[in-house]
Amino acid sequence: MESQIQHIHKQLLDKKISCVDLVQEKLSLLKENTHNTVNSLLTDLALERAALVDAKIANGETIGLLEGIPFGIKDVYMLQGTYTTASSDLLKNYKSAYTATAIQKLLDAGAIPIVKENCDSFGHGSSSENTIFGAVKNAVNPELVGGGSSGGSAVNVAKDYTIFSIGGDTGGSVRQPAGYNNVYGLKPTYGRISRYGLMAYASSTDCVGPLAKSVEDIRIVLNTMSGKDTKDQTTYTSKTIEEDSILNASNIKTVGYFKNFIESEAIDAQIKADFLATIEKIKAKGIEVKELDFFKSDILVSTYYTLAMAETASNLSRLDGTNYGDRIEDKNLKESYAITRSEKFSEETKRRIVGGNQVLSQGFSDEIYLKGLALRDAISENFEKDFEEVDIILSPVTPSRPPKIGDSLKDPLAMYLSDAYTVGFSLGHLPTLTIPQGTETGLQLTAAKNNDELVLKFANFLKDMI
Template sequence: MESQIKSIHHKLVNKEISCLALVKEKLNLLKSNTHNTVNSLLEDYALALASKVDEKITNGEAIGLLEGIPFGIKDVYMVEGTYTTASSDLLKNYKSAYTATAIQKLLDAGAIPIVKENCDSFGHGSSSENTIFGAVKNAKNPELVAGGSSGGSAVNVAKDFTVFSIGGDTGGSIRQPAGYNGIYGLKPTYGRISRYGLMAYASSTDCVGPIAKSIEDIRIVLNVISGKDTKDQTTYASQNITEESISPNNSIKSVGYFKNFVESEAIDPKIKSDFLSAVVKIKAKGIKVRELDFFKSDTLVSTYYTLAMAETASNLSRLDGTNYGNRIEGENLKDSYSITRSENFSEETKRRIVGGNQVLSQGFSDEIYLKGLALRDQISQNFENDFNEVDVIISPVTPSTPPKIGDSLKDPLAMYLSDAYTVGFSLGQLPTLTVPQGTETGLQITAAKDNDELVLKFANFLKDTI
């Protein structure tokens, strides 16, 4: 699919459509949808912004490429004056006091936010079922999960309820739902986009990223929201990616894949055979393909969840009903903390907090947490070595197809293992893009740090290859 952003921009400029009519159309689709993608609509705000865009066009004023484009926001981002619930009981009535940097950049570019989107509570999940708003239903088959935690964002894009959405990816939370719903989803290089105003899950791997139906729309949005931010010291200045620089050419000479991913007993046979077929088609284009050795997927999952649970236990310690949130009074202060957190956190969130406190506790931190940190360093070094041998790495997005709604809740371990092919790239802080090709849940393309351009370039190559 070609760029929806450019197509809509062209129609707005040429007065083929009005921005007000466009926004109303998207809002009506969101209101009537039965996929549980909506936490709250930003209707009045969106319509007011749309009217201003139409007024500029009527007056003959130029509008920017993103001006008037309706988009969705995963409900873990602050947008001043709007409900930001993280799909949780604790924050169901919380209104943001400020706006996240990435969202503010889109507002400054004239894009119009229309919906805060359903997700796993605090990003804790891989299915978008751990939410007070009801499980998000897959865009292709509503009996299946949408993936998570950015499930609502992915489904809204797949169903054309939004032109693009801003998700959040910690261990695969953009890439996996993008794969499940047949669209593009990018986890950029860690630090390329400011995390200021994103509710923290695991601060060392949290990434802001776009979800869209075309590579070009991913590129356009990525350029707008990237850049150094004084409010987030992990950010860095990055170069804009041009359309010409990601056009497919012969600059990519070698591709790698991890043989233990496709030799795993956990992988679905159809996903395995389709992936290997894609490898054959890439080879047929004259590109050298290398098998790479990597950590076993269960090692990646255990390392990721050890560190992620530790970080989320620390990050969520502030949520006790004292300063904000749904406070439940007990007989004393300690009792109030306990009841507030017990009653308002989901079972999955409590599971991760307990696990995180365990690995950080005295007697366990040396044995578990510090070992996890050491393994992450080894994983990063492994990637550096790999990218001395190959230009990009491809992999399946998931080892299996989306489960039925309800199945993941019965088996949390199976849910964690569904992240087996995504968490390693998160630990390495690498740019990784899901493309809706190759297998039923897509393919992942990964490059070295700050090489997001190469990921998009290879995606354009694959679009015409497989």
């Protein structure tokens, strides 16, 4: 199977390239890039680890598959001793005291972190414009947004600045930028990968997700990061997905799609036409395709943002300049808290905190928040019924093409609505993979909980078919 990781691994073993040269090349590309993907380069750490890999090879020692492979980290993950800013003014000088479990597993496998990547501040956005480091520019057309919130991670993979990157997906933050930049991006089943060391946005839907240029590289990285973690009680033990197991998709007999997604007035005409053309190609391969009924897009978006804003208001209450981040002193403690949060949070983050506090406030929580929880349960039940009828659900990643830089900031509601096709799968805790095929912004493949292997199988099947 096509795999940059395997190709580089072989080159290192055959001594056709040195790890130090490879890492130095990627660092140079990142330093010179004009897409605003970099928050900080990990030059010393990366070159030190690369030299150790070269020494092992020179001594005839065995190296693992990921050993010496350069990768990027969305700047919301802890990596001990490095700046972890969340692209925010409040944390611009914050250094991690420990390393996130998912990142530690990659380090243990020998992978080399080379960059902390630009993103929407605290993951709040769908365009990677809400950042103190400047808007991330799309890999295909730099006048357009890079998508969000993991925009820097997606662009770095698309431009070959990293071999793979680790993003974070709460309501589509890996899948949407993957679609905007024509790469693969996976939101695994909730709990498959530990969230420990990932700055919390909405804890009930936050997922660690890889971005790469091939299904095989997604599989390799997913296997490495997966597993139960005593520091995250939502994690579980999962089976390793073998390479051979995703080569045969014969057990996928039925594919479904939500007709209201395709019949929506909001969907771009070309994305709709391309999606329906893909459906016909799938039918031509003898796979049954079923139309499914689902919640309307506006219900999905409002349910997701009700819960996500409530959780982010709670999670970010700890950031007041006392224990974390820069503090602005004022006449008393209360005023210091107020001015620090007012001046140091982005407009979008403040919008979400205010909305979340409103949702959770007395007199509103029963009417809004508890209703959101009930709708989330209903959405999950709907998915369970769907997967009694179909093996895979296929959907567009977004209803529209990536906007020009600046447009999303003028219309926050339009930004929220751009998540209409991704948030439902987050609420359902389902494994969902963006593939760079089928429409201009890709396709989403979704399977039932804990069926991550199935989405990789179907992605591999579609790779040569559409």
